[in-house]
Amino acid sequence: MMRAIDLFAGSGLFSRGAEDAGINVIWAANHWQVAVDCYAANHSIEPKCQDLHQADWTQVPAHDLLIASPACTGHTPARGKDRPHHDADRATAWAVVSALECHRPSYGVVENVVAFTRWVLFPAWCQAVTALGYAISPHRVDFADLDVPQNRERVIIVLSRSKHPLQLDLPKLPHIPATKIVDFNAGSWSPIRKPGRSPNTIARIEHGRQMHGDRFVAPYYSNGSGLTGRSLHRPIGTIPTVDRWAVIDGDRMRMLSITEARLAMTVPDDYVLPPRHADAMKLLGNAVPRTGAMHIFESLRNVA
Structure with a gap:
């Protein structure tokens, strides 16, 4: 079974999607204690609460797959024009490079907003990843195509220690209307x-x-x-x-409502979210929809 670690794991929905696809997530980390507690309540492992810039990657178990969702707030236009776009949030992507350098797993899957690929340092980030022996394959994905009742465009960057980039054969499923989630x-x-x-x-x-x-x-x-x-x-x-x-x-x-947002993010019925509305919404908005993640990892396993 493929073993994975999850960086910037948040609520753990990216991990749950990987697990639903038959991948064993053995280590996870996030800097926010609320997210760590949510992850722990829904998974069999206890994630680390830490700034991943300070991580000692030699203490992370060996793995085949690195999963990562670096902070998107430094890239997304949704943050508005009045907030700076050159803050520390952008730098979280370099923790991915550090982790790859230490362990050299066979594969990586990095999720972010599409604007991540327009970051002035994105070519340098790709060059660093390539220098570590990885082929890079960006996929622009609308999660509505992956059985998620939400138009959510993201870039899924597949990394592989292979001669040629891996191309995921993702399904394009019928869209689920908002009538299915609004009560x-x-x-x-x-x-x-x-x-x-x-x-x-x-x-x-x-x-x-x-x-x-x-x-x-x-x-x-x-x-x-x-x-x-x-x-x-x-x-x-x-x-x-x-x-x-x-x-x-x-x-x-x-x-x-939170119930409707859960449905939009394809959160399992038994998944425990924080009781505070603002915390639950923040975790949901930062997450990777579980069903979409499952399809991504199933496609990766088919071509790996």
Whole structure:
């Protein structure tokens, strides 16, 4: 059985997807104690809570596969123009290089936002990985194609100690609409037109109503999905680390619930998340959808 380690493991959904594909995850780490506790509650191993820049990789067990989701906040346009894009979050990708240098596993799978490939140092990162003997194969993936009810575009970078890059043969499955995850009989609703509601929010909802009728989802802030929201007959947009998606039902609205976000991220029913709403949403938004991860690792095993 292929043995793997998981860097920046977060809630552990990337690991769970690997395990569902028949891979044995033997070591994991994350710097945030809440994430470490969530991982430990759902897996048979106790992950390390540490800054991976300071990791002693000689103490990590030998493995065949390195799994990693370096911080995306230094790359994603979703963070906005006012926050710097040259902070320490970008540097987390170099921990992947350090781990590869120490152990030289046969394979690696690195997940990040597509903007990661536009990082000014991405060519240097690739050069470092290549110098360690790895062929690099980036795959642009929309997780909606992988049985996930969410349009979530990411880059999956496959590393292999092979002469030629490995090309994953990923399925393209029918999309699952947001109707499968939104429950109009649940949640805490409020009137759309109430004192203090942003005029921009109301205008976005009115435009959405003209496009989609009385029931749809819309971004509560920012301009994702334009000014019209999204039909419930298509997958919901990317689940972020904070409350963003509003569910509209006639003259009332509410934010997407944790239960609905779990479904959008294909979290197993028995998976334990933190009780605090903000912590659970942060872990979900930072995660790799479990079902999509499973398909990725099944494809890797087929070509490895």
